[in-house]
Amino acid sequence: xxxxxxxxxxxxxxxxxxxxxxxxxxxxxxxxxxxxxxxxxxxxxxxxxxxxxxxxxxxxxxxxxxxxxxxxxxxxxxxxxxxxxxxxxxxxxxxxxxxxxxxxxxxxxxxxxxxxxxxxxxxxxxxxxxxxxxxxxxxxxxxxxxxxxx
Amino acid sequence: xxxxxxxxxxxxxxxxxxxxxxxxxxxxxxxxxxxxxxxxxxxxxxxxxxxxxxxxxxxxxxxxxxxxxxxxxxxxxxxxxxx
Numbered sequence: 515x516x517x518x519x520x521x522x523x524x525x526x527x528x529x530x531x532x533x534x535x536x537x538x539x540x541x542x543x544x545x546x547x548x549x550x551x552x553x554x555x556x557x558x559x560x561x562x563x564x565x566x567x568x569x570x571x572x573x574x575x576x577x578x579x580x581x582x583x584x585x586x587x588x589x590x591x592x593x594x595x596x597x598x599x600x601x602x603x604x605x606x607x608x609x610x611x612x613x614x615x616x617x618x619x620x621x622x623x624x625x626x627x628x629x630x631x632x633x634x635x636x637x638x639x640x641x642x643x644x645x646x647x648x649x650x651x652x653x654x655x656x657x658x659x660x661x662x663x664x
Numbered sequence: 665x666x667x668x669x670x671x672x673x674x675x676x677x678x679x680x681x682x683x684x685x686x687x688x689x690x691x692x693x694x695x696x697x698x699x700x701x702x703x704x705x706x707x708x709x710x711x712x713x714x715x716x717x718x719x720x721x722x723x724x725x726x727x728x729x730x731x732x733x734x735x736x737x738x739x740x741x742x743x744x745x746x747x
Contacts, residue, residue, distance in 0.1 A: 547747060565670055566746075567739060570723035595746065607747055627747055634746030635720075637671035648672045651743035 515591070516575040518566060520598040525608055528592060533612040536589045543619035544610040545627045551602035553640055553649075561641040564597040564606070571595075571635045578629045582611065585625070585664075586618040593626060597636065625662050631655040665734050667700075670741035673717060676710040686734040693719050694728035696738065711740070718743055 517523075525546050533539040549562050575593050582591055590612040600606060609626045613619040631652075638649040665686045674680045690696050697719070701708045711717060714728060720739045721730050732738065 567668070567670060567720075567723070567741070570720060570739065571746075573723055630747035631745075633744065635670075635741070635744050636746030637742060638745045639671070648742065649745045651745055655747075 515593070516572060516579055517592075517594045518571055518575070519594065519596060522596070522605060523594050523608060525605065528594065528608055529610055532590050532592050532610050536612065538614055539589050539612045540614045541616040541619045542610060542612045543616070543623035544608065545623055546605060547607040547627070549600045549602050549604045549606055557640075558642050559602060559640050560643060561602075562600045562604075562606075563639040563641065563646075564600065565637045565639075566595075566597045567635040574633055574635055575630075578626060578633060581629075582622045582626055586611070586613065586622040588613050588618060588622055591622065591626070593630070595630070595634065595636065628655075628658040628662060632659040665732070666737045668737065668739040670739065672742055673710055673740050677706055686732065686736075691731060692728070693721065693726060693730045693732055693738070696732055697728070697740075716742060 529542060529544060533542060551559055553559055579591055579593055582588065588611050592610040594608045596606055607630065609623055611619045611622040632655050639646055640649055665684050666681065667684060668681045669677050669679065690699055697711050701711050718741055719726060721732065722737050
C-alpha cells in the first residue's frame with residue numbers, strides 16, 4: 515500500500531492496521547522519518563517544503579514496494595510519504611513491513627527506506643532563518659542503495 | 665510535448681511546465697535539452713550541466729539518448745531527495 519498525502523498520519527494507528535486480520539504475521543518492522551531542526555551542516559531548519567511529481571512518484575513508490583514484495587515473503591507493506599510544508603518534529607515518511615518472521619520484515623523495511631532515499635521523486639527545500647536552499651542528493655544514500663543490488 | 669520542471673530547475677527557469685511543438689529535427693532527450701538551452705540565458709544556465717539534472721519520459725527515468733515524440737511528457741529535475 516502506497517500513500518502520498520499532505521496530511522499527517524498516526525503511526526500507531528497505521529501499524530495496528532497494517533496486519534489486521536492477518537494472523538500469519540509474526541513481526542512488523544517500521545521506520546518513521548521526521549523533520550530535524552538542524553541539517554548536516556549544523557544550519558538551523560525552520561521549515562521544509564517537499565515537492566513531488568504527481569503520477570511518477572506514485573508509480574515509483576509502487577515499483578519499489580513491488581520489488582520488496584517479490585524479494586521477501588511479506589504479508590503486508592506500507593509506505594506513507596507526505597509533501598507540502600513541514601516543521602521540525604513533523605512526520606515525513608512511514609515505512610512498515612509485516613512478515614511471519616523478523617528477518618524478512620527488518621530487511622525489507624531497511625531496503626524500502628534506502629531505496630526511497632535515492633529513487634522516490636520528491637525534492638526537499640530547507641528553509642532557514644535567512645535563506646532557503648534545495649537539499650542535495652547524498653553520496654552515502656547512493657552507497658546505502660547499492661548494498662541492496664542483486 | 666509537455667515539459668515539467670521541478671525544484672531548483674523550476675525555480676531557475678521560472679516555470680513549472682510548458683507545452684511545446686517538438687521540432688522534427690529533435691530525435692532524442694539530449695537534443696531536446698540542447699534545444700531548450702537556446703531559449704534564454706536562464707535555460708542555458710539551468711540545463712548546461714547534465715551531471716546535476718535528471719530526465720524522465722512519460723514518468724519513467726531515461727538517459728540522454730532516449731528517443732522522443734511530440735506526444736511525450738518530459739520532466740526535468742535534480743537528483744531526488746525523498747524519504
